[in-house]
Amino acid sequence: MPFxxxxxxxxxxxxxxxxxxDLTKHNNHMAKVLTKEIYAKLRDKQTPTGYTLxxxxxxGVDNPGHPFIMTVGCxxxxxxxxxxxxxxxxxxxxxxxxxxxxxxxxxxDLNFENLKGGDDLDPNYxxxxxxxxxxxxxxxxxxxxxxxxxxxAVEKLxxxxxxxxxxxxxxxxxxxxxxxxxxxxxxxxxxxxxxxxVSPLLLAAGMARxxxxxxxxxxxxxxxxxxxxxxxxHLRVISMQKGGNMKEVFRRFCVGLNRIEEIFKKHxxxxxxNEHLGYVLTCPSNLGTGLRGGVHVKLPKLSEHPKFEEILxxxxxxxxxxxxxxxxxxxxxxxISNADRLGSSEVEQVQCVVDGVKLMVEMExxxxxxxxxxxxxxxxxx
Amino acid sequence: xxxxxxxxxxxxxxxxxxxxxxGPCTRRSFSSLLFPSNCGNIMASxxxxxxxxxxxxxxxxxVGAGSLTxxxxxxxxxxVSAGAQVRRVYPPSAEYPDLRKHNNCMASHLxxxxxxxxxxxxxxxxYTLxxxxxxGVDNPGHPFIKTVGMxxxxxxxxxxxxxxxxxxxxxxxxxYDPRKMKHPTDLxxxxxxxGLFDEKYxxxxxxxxxxxxxxxxxxPACTRAERREVERVVINALGGLQGDLAGKYxxxxxxxxxxxxxxxxxxxxxxxxVSPLLTCAGMARxxxxxxxxxxxxxxxxxxxxxxxxHTRVISMEKGGNMKRVFERFCRxxxxxxxxxxxxxxxxxxNERLGYVLTCPSNLGTGLRAGVHITxxxxxxxxxxPKILxxxxxxxxxxxxxxxxxxxxxxDISNLDRLGQSEVQLVQTVxxxxxxxxxxxxxxxxxxxxxxPAAISQFK
Numbered sequence: 022m023p024f025x026x027x028x029x030x031x032x033x034x035x036x037x038x039x040x041x042x043d044l045t046k047h048n049n050h051m052a053k054v055l056t057k058e059i060y061a062k063l064r065d066k067q068t069p070t071g072y073t074l075x076x077x078x079x080x081g082v083d084n085p086g087h088p089f090i091m092t093v094g095c096x097x098x099x100x101x102x103x104x105x106x107x108x109x110x111x112x113x114x115x116x117x118x119x120x121x122x123x124x125x126x127x128x129x130d131l132n133f134e135n136l137k138g139g140d141d142l143d144p145n146y147x148x149x150x151x152x153x154x155x156x157x158x159x160x161x162x163x164x165x166x167x168x169x170x171x172x173x174a175v176e177k178l179x180x181x182x183x184x185x186x187x188x189x190x191x192x193x194x195x196x197x198x199x200x201x202x203x204x205x206x207x208x209x210x211x212x213x214x215x216x217x218x219v220s221p222l223l224l225a226a227g228m229a230r231x232x233x234x235x236x237x238x239x240x241x242x243x244x245x246x247x248x249x250x251x252x253x254x255h256l257r258v259i260s261m262q263k264g265g266n267m268k269e270v271f272r273r274f275c276v277g278l279n280r281i282e283e284i285f286k287k288h289x290x291x292x293x294x295n296e297h298l299g300y301v302l303t304c305p306s307n308l309g310t311g312l313r314g315g316v317h318v319k320l321p322k323l324s325e326h327p328k329f330e331e332i333l334x335x336x337x338x339x340x341x342x343x344x345x346x347x348x349x350x351x352x353x354x355x356x357i358s359n360a361d362r363l364g365s366s367e368v369e370q371v372q373c374v375v376d377g378v379k380l381m382v383e384m385e386x387x388x389x390x391x392x393x394x395x396x397x398x399x400x401x402x403x
Numbered sequence: 404x405x406x407x408x409x410x411x412x413x414x415x416x417x418x419x420x421x422x423x424x425x426g427p428c429t430r431r432s433f434s435s436l437l438f439p440s441n442c443g444n445i446m447a448s449x450x451x452x453x454x455x456x457x458x459x460x461x462x463x464x465x466v467g468a469g470s471l472t473x474x475x476x477x478x479x480x481x482x483v484s485a486g487a488q489v490r491r492v493y494p495p496s497a498e499y500p501d502l503r504k505h506n507n508c509m510a511s512h513l514x515x516x517x518x519x520x521x522x523x524x525x526x527x528x529x530y531t532l533x534x535x536x537x538x539g540v541d542n543p544g545h546p547f548i549k550t551v552g553m554x555x556x557x558x559x560x561x562x563x564x565x566x567x568x569x570x571x572x573x574x575x576x577x578x579y580d581p582r583k584m585k586h587p588t589d590l591x592x593x594x595x596x597x598g599l600f601d602e603k604y605x606x607x608x609x610x611x612x613x614x615x616x617x618x619x620x621x622x623p624a625c626t627r628a629e630r631r632e633v634e635r636v637v638i639n640a641l642g643g644l645q646g647d648l649a650g651k652y653x654x655x656x657x658x659x660x661x662x663x664x665x666x667x668x669x670x671x672x673x674x675x676x677v678s679p680l681l682t683c684a685g686m687a688r689x690x691x692x693x694x695x696x697x698x699x700x701x702x703x704x705x706x707x708x709x710x711x712x713h714t715r716v717i718s719m720e721k722g723g724n725m726k727r728v729f730e731r732f733c734r735x736x737x738x739x740x741x742x743x744x745x746x747x748x749x750x751x752x753n754e755r756l757g758y759v760l761t762c763p764s765n766l767g768t769g770l771r772a773g774v775h776i777t778x779x780x781x782x783x784x785x786x787x788p789k790i791l792x793x794x795x796x797x798x799x800x801x802x803x804x805x806x807x808x809x810x811x812x813x814d815i816s817n818l819d820r821l822g823q824s825e826v827q828l829v830q831t832v833x834x835x836x837x838x839x840x841x842x843x844x845x846x847x848x849x850x851x852x853x854x855p856a857a858i859s860q861f862k
């Protein structure tokens with residue numbers, strides 16, 4: 022939709038070879054999977070909302086690679102994209118999500134009581150705990166493709182749903198285009214404010230169109246539960262607090278999400294979900310749980326240890342800088358979170374984080390005392 | 404199968420035979436083609452070459468003198484018909500953009516009524532109003548200039564969305580009314596008077612314009628295949644240039660490190676656009692596929708392929724010989740036009756809008772003729788802006804449109820693009836720059852200067 026590439030019937034005047042993108046210098050999941058045969062098969066198709074293959078891959082064509090991570094290079098414009106273009110998405114999903122097959126089923130578990138422990142991470146090391154996910158509202162096109170009218174409808178429905186929450190979830194919505202200077206200052210100070218995307222990965226997919234129309238931030242009075250509206254997904258839901266009580270963060274996350282989902286269902290616009298892909302989001306990397314549960318943790322010695330990367334891999338964790346996905350760490354403080362999204366449940370993924378971080382803090386303490394940590398390193402992937 | 408019909412009655416001359424193509428190819432209307440007077444030579448004529456050089460066109464039959472009917476079969480079954488359906492889920496009022504904080508030409512003229520009238524339309528290519536205005540919605544304003552805020556995806560954009568484009572064109576081009584006025588084209592450089600500047604002040608001279616290839620979508624909307632076809636058509640033509648215009652093409656995807664460094668040193672290399680005005684309009688898609696730079700061996704004639712327009716043509720040299728720069732400019736442009744016509748292509752042009760380019764600000768001549776000039780005293784004089792204004796000149800920094808001046812060296816060029824011919828505009832620049840140099844000289848001698856009378860424009 023955003024650009025002229027979508028006039029599909031006209032494009033078919035040109036032969037497959039003439040339209041096929043030059044991916045010789047590319048290194049992303051889409052470029053690895055997309056052959057001329059797949060392109061030929063899918064190029065005349067479109068989803069019910071008119072999203073085409075060229076729309077799906079544009080961001081991967083425009084962004085050959087990323088310095089820190091292997092990017093996905095394709096996005097969905099609506100729920101049906103994953104079906105109509107499955108010949109491309111299935112292998113990309115398989116590559117990205119550790120061998121997940123087209124026939125596999127994904128388990129959803131938002132029952133916080135199933136989490137063991139997680140309330141005793143040492144606050145001297147674990148500075149803050151956070152769980153985030155995304156949700157898409159069924160019946161609306163996704164951020165790469167939606168029109169202004171659709172985006173506004175998503176905002177309206179979301180704000181209605183959020184404003185009906187009460188108790189620990191009672192809160193307020195701050196639309197980006199009409200917040201006051203004072204409100205903006207406060208949101209920045211709280212580290213809540215999101216800004217217009219600058220990453221070319223997002224811009225090339227058309228997600229920043231019409232900014233800041235129908236974008237906003239909702240948070241509860243305690244500032245522990247936060248929802249972003251119409252940023253990279255319809256909704257991004259975040260539960261967070263200072264310190265190491267991941268159990269409490271996850272409880273609030275699950276309870277809040279379930280409440281919100283009930284309200285959307287009452288309006289006949291539940292969340293996009295199916296038993297193969299779990300929760301359907303814009304980027305294939307966020308399918309399944311869409312969950313990133315993590316901590317900001319001080320690991321200056323462990324991070325210097327030669328086996329740091331290996332330990333993370335075995336624990337099914339990933340590291341980032343404290344600025345988020347595109348940053349490096351500062352002062353030995355890392356953002357450690359689950360690496361998996363699809364093929365394991367929310368509880369399982371947060372359990373990985375809880376157990377893994379606990380272990381790494383123990384390792385850090387041993388290293389501080391000058392002791393070896395080899396006995397603590399897990400022998401294989403958990 | 405789409406058939407066109409050109410009937411010629413006995414005794415009628417084939418000169419200026421009007422031929423109209425029906426069906427999805429309407430956008431490539433071949434009206435006002437000239438044919439040789441011998442009807443039997445139709446097959447050998449440029450007309451047949453035009454048809455056969457396009458994709459997948461075959462000529463079914465040709466009947467001899469008296470009447471001729473030629474039908475042609477288009478191989479591909481899928482075509483978009485003129486005015487493809489636009490997907491509409493919400494009423495126009497729900498889709499109308501919020502322009503309350505915007506300050507660009509599009510925002511000044513896109514009322515809810517105009518939006519409602521045009522939002523369901525599309526060009527034969529499928530380009531829509533929302534696509535045309537996206538860049539203006541995403542970019543509320545610019546610090547130095549009032550931006551246009553919309554682009555064309557193809558030649559038909561200017562017709563299908565005329566209710567919005569016409570008033571924007573009028574505002575941007577200082578009152579030129581595309582509904583009533585005609586634009587003059589004149590590339591006869593011999594008409595230029597004077598044009599040799601004092602090189603104590605003028606460091607370099609340059610003339611640039613753009614040209615679009617008729618029948619192919621413009622950079623905001625083109626597909627990869629279309630963009631590659633633009634590249635092929637253009638470099639094919641450029642390969643035919645000779646003498647002082649002979650040169651070489653450097654594709655952005657294939658240039659070597661050395662070539663790249665040389666182009667940077669020559670200040671020829673253009674890079675992927677970073678301006679959100681361009682990226683929001685989709686002009687950087689698929690970068691650097693089918694983009695490149697061509698220049699002649701003498702490095703005085705340069706063509707950019709598939710940057711902001713299909714082509715940008717630049718003639719330049721150090722020093723103050725604007726006359727020679729313009730002479731080479733005209734000669735090069737006319738040669739390139741001849742070479743593409745040999746292959747059955749032509750530039751987008753019409754008498755309402757002149758040369759059709761991506762941005763409405765470049766319609767008409769698309770011409771910017773300018774100099775880099777040092778004016779240490781004049782630039783500090785408070786009358787400088789008014790003098791420029793009256794001479795119908797504009798100043799920029801030496802880095803181009805989005806830059807400020809460094810020291811007292813400026814880029815001075817024509818303000819106008821549409822409504823006056825190339826010759827007229829270049830003459831304006833020559834006369835104006837000479838006046839500025841006179842002012843500077845007078846100030847050097849401690850003499851006073853005068854603000855010149857405002858040059859009358861077409862209005």
